[in-house]
Amino acid sequence: MTEQKTEGTNRKLVMWTLAIIIFGGVWYFTRINQVVAPINSPDVGQSLIAGEIAFAEGAVEYKRDGTWTRAEQGTALKEGDAIEVVGVGKAIINLDDGSAIRLNANSAVTLASLAPSNFIIANNKGQVYTRVAKSDRVFEVKVDDVNYRSVGTAYKTINEEKIKGVEVYESKVKVLGVTNTELLVEQGNKYYVVNKDNKKIEKTLVKITQTEVDKDEFLKWNKAQDSAAAVSNENKTTASETNESASETSAVKDDLKIEDEVVIQKPAEISGIVLTGKQVSGGIYLSWKVTGLETPNGFKVVKSAEKNPVYPGNDYQYLSDSNVRSYKWVLNTGSSYYFRVCQYVDGKCMAYSNNVYVKAPVVEIPTEDTASTDAVRSLSLVSVGESKVTWKINGYSKNGFKLVYSQNSSPTYPTRDGDKYQYFSEPETRSANLDAFEGEGEYYVRVCEYLGGKCGVYSNQIKVSL
Template sequence: MSNKNGSGLFGTIIWFAIVFAVLAAFYYYGEKESGPGASAASVSFLEGQVDVLNDSLGWKQASDGIVLNEGDSIRTGLGKAVLSFEDGSALRLDALTEVEVVRLSGKSAVFSNKQGRVYLRVKDGTSAQYQILAQEASVSAQGTAFTVACDQTKKTVAVLMVEGSAKVRVERNSDAVESKIESGSKLDLDLSKPITEAVKTSAVDLEIVKSDSFYSWNKEEDIKIGDPLGVLEAVEDAEGIEDAEGEDGSEDVENAEGADVAEDANNEEAKEDQVLDLSQSAPAESNSGIFLKASAQDDGVRFTWVLNQTEAPYGFKISRGTEPNPYYPKNDFVYISSVEAREYTWKITDGKTYHFRICTWNGGKTSESACVVHSNDVQVTTKQASINISGFEYVASELVLGATTSESGVNLSWNKITAPGFQGYKVVRSETDANLYYPKNGYIKWLPDDINATGYTDDSAERGKSYYYRICSLESEAPTYCGNVVQVQY
């Protein structure tokens, strides 16, 4: 009796094994017959500075042919790169761009565009669904080509449809908006607005596209592989593009979509305001790990920078001086605590000429609080501006404020001023107003009659919040003066 039951059980097991094998074979060969997908991403082209993050050791220089898997990232400095896939599709990165590989499953390829601009060419006939994520937006397509430009600082995303069509979906909490974009169209997202007002579509401005070196490069690449050009038909050849390269040979990375990744190195006004040659290493007294650009704007000096095989785990400090190569702690400075920051506007509008450098700060983790890596020196003549509001004058150059963070709070420091009728300092803080001043925003600390007071620790700051700070000087025989605005993430 037991033998009979045993043989029946054995037969049942054999039957299930056969069924499982048939289903597995059907699934395997069915997948195989559908053609190659996007199960692997390899770096097939790189130019200039390109880094990858594919282990716990941090960013490192990329090599041609390196394979990226789910969770890996790639970023470009003043260079560009191409990720290639088994089905012939390609993701091309413009300069100053960072992309994370979110999913690679053969049937689905998802990438997160953290910053900058990418061009996705999806091979016609592929079985894979490609998707680009950018902040709150996702762009999905098969057999098509488009660019996605992401600016985290401005909270904008721009999609330009080169060929074919794609679906753009924006999600925020429980709300969602979907749009379909066709070849020759452009979709702009302003994610600072309510989701129902964030989407704007328009026709592609061919004059802008024609003169953009990124599109010229993509046209050349698409011609090589025989893909339809769509909008790129209108793009001039590389030699016909006047602003494809600056005098220093660095590539112009101004986005045609309007997501400003970096300022044009050939811009005539910028050349008057800055001294910068990216074709050479930083000065001998500097380290070439950071390249700094600066230009005078109406609201101050705007800085953008690129890291080259350098990390900034404790943020950055920008130093200002009247002589070349200023440095912290000798010279005036501002502290930028965000390790992801790549731009900053220092509100200096006194019409004077200064030298600036940016550095990675050591966070006070050694016996001497100092910078680790310094950038090149840039020289800028600031624009003159003063604002009179009901008898109060706010001049950004009169007081220079700096800030650091610690366990005890946000540590503010400023230079001592001398003025007749000095009455004291007002420490002003706001979570939302970047143009704060006294008396509009009130104050969190009043330091009366002490002209030697050059510091204050805001111990009421809460972890995880971002604050704007400003110091104002009250004088009986002159208008109230307020210094530069500093933003701190605590």
């Protein structure tokens, strides 16, 4: 009886031991598979790809953490950054994997994903040309809800009001998001999801004509960059594979290599206009630096409550002097505005500066004693922006007002040499617009009670830029 009980106990002990060993083995191998990722798992242990601004022409800006900043050659970029060519200009973004993203004028992208196995570039607006380095990873340019996946090397995506789509210049591109199946656009073809100018070719494969190629300045510029890049890469490969010792031959190769790099990526200076602004007494002071641009017709300074003010379309001041580099915009509204300066050529704006966003000061306007018909006790004059001035009165001026202004201090009526006046016979008049009768510059302004042939009480004197 005792032997049977002992034998049963031993059997249970063996079974429990086996169960523990089996459970432990299963747990161990499961844990190993969780901790050690498979070799082919995408992006495990790999850093995100980065990039940089390799070329900038005109006003190029980038946004990081909600703040827009002027971009310069060599500006480092990372996943999530947005880049925009504001107005006339171009930009080249080089990625670490050897790919290049080139932006036309009025174009913008966001580096949505730079994971090593999955690049996604959002074409926010305009025309974007991508030269894709050969690799196994996914490279897509996204326009709204449509993705254009590279199956080759060179294509242009368009995101404009009237046209949205892709043009393929080398190899193929997959279009994802238009239909339930993948659409393949081969070299020499274009596919427009939207074409408001020609509805017949929407969502249809169409050949790119030679006439279109010849007229496309952005495409021709890109082809020149591609050709120069190919020559540069060929030279680098040749230099690494050969060991020529002749100093003359070596010097020729070095010169060619340097020249190619300068043309493609490293211009001596970034052309454009860089604008700064600040609040000052009586308005906003703007100053700018011009690099690599001719400005024979001067500048337009444009203002708007919205970003990217333009001419024509928004408030502006015209500065005809090509050497001027600053301007005080008289504003006393207390509101904030965006400002830009543009290169003015043949009646239109060409290259624009970056945006600056500045809050205008506030000027307290005295309370007017409108009920009084007594003699004028005081007048208070202020500028309310651009060429307009307004005034308040304590008292009553039955003969109206004389507004006097000059580039010399303390203008009067009767006028001196160099003074000018405007007469307002209505006692209720409270505003006027000035003109730059002696040319652009600072003008001293006063308003006075008119007594018939002479002035009585004068207002304070203000200075206005006209």
